[in-house]
Amino acid sequence: MSRGLVDARILLTRPAGQAAALGRMLASRGALVLQRPTLAIEPLPVQAPPTRKPDWVVFISPNAVRYGLPALAGSGLVAGAVAAVGPGTASALNQAGVTVTVAPTRGGGAEALLAEPAFDPAPGQRVLIIRGEGGRRRLQAPLQARGVILEELAVYRRMPAACRLDVPDDWLAVQLDAAVVTSVAGLQGLLAMATPAALEWVMDAALVVVSERVAAAARQAGWVAVTVADGADDTALLAALEQALERQKDD
Template sequence: AKARLRELEQYDLLLFISVNAVEQALALLSQDLPQDLPQDLPQDLPLGLPKRPKLAAIGKATARALCHAGRVPDFLPAQGNDSEALLALPALHQVKGWRVLIVRGVGGRETLAETLRARGARVEYAEVYQRTIPKADPQSLIARWRQGEIHAVTATSNETLQNLYDMVGTDGRADLLATRLVVVSPRAAVLARQLGFRQPAQVAAEAGDQALLDALLRCFGQSPKP
């Protein structure tokens, strides 16, 4: 991943899957900065993203992370937070001959790469982080459920939801599946139904904190503040 990130200007399009993808890519790029930088540089100085490639983001939270890093995404769906929404943009139907780098975590869906390749692009990956199941004792979590302390769960990716489902095991599964759930894509809502959640998942408008809070309010029959 780091070798490809060092050659960003060779690409026509950088496609960031998530906020984590932006943050971890920038962290890797910052490792190549000279050690003798002036001490009085601003703390929020944008570093690491050249002007040459166009940028695409999945979701508004990812777009905001890119803006904070000093670049406004060239391609961002007005609606939707998934691969399909991005691929529906007319500009991304004309990518023949483009060299595309998808910045993501290890593994995940192949929809973006497969579709862009079918449209004539050359696609590579920079996998800059890995999702893992937390090394935590699920019994303490299960105990909090049974004490009535957990009323809702948020999951910002399918992997997060699946990992939580696996982590609680058979002992805590009934508690999890009876809990209200907020996700950030229709695809995750489908996964929730397949896993056996008793209530339909509430789909947030995006993966940002405010959108998740608004969706949580809707879960409990309250209207988000305008």
């Protein structure tokens, strides 16, 4: 059992149902875990998938897998080359029985996928991107510059999880050791939901995030102790939490 996690109080903010495995991992190592989602994920009405089979299908997130595969059921569109933007998305595809052609083994995101030599759609090939509503669309422009034909299917949207961050009084009365935030939208939700007392409580804690972009937004909001995990998967987040707590102890 890791000493750094024993009795550590940790806030997880992922959407409902997406932090359970990490919560169990932390609890098994002696941590005290509070799960308070700051975002809710809602499926969008099923759209008609493209009628022409793409050369590549790219899944942007585990949520794209969760809601995209039913939308594509029976279409045969995921029978060819399949790409995932990170290991968490690749794991979701594998669990659903879909063979992943290429995915970054560490980290994740559009840049990481574009850097993979095996992700090589040629000019004139068709790429179908399964994604959420909105988002930064960092994959599209580089692919279009290659001469790739793009099609997109938005299958979910992010919504505020609640009006207020519900922190039990017995938690609020004790120092929070660390919080985990996995997106800028999740960070914005946390800031909007927290009462002044809860905001002071969470901002005094170490913060673990999944990208430099989220880290920059957190620092701009006022966090000082920010640790960037190597990826968004549970193993990477666990390692980052141990690192952040060890750093706290040294300070």
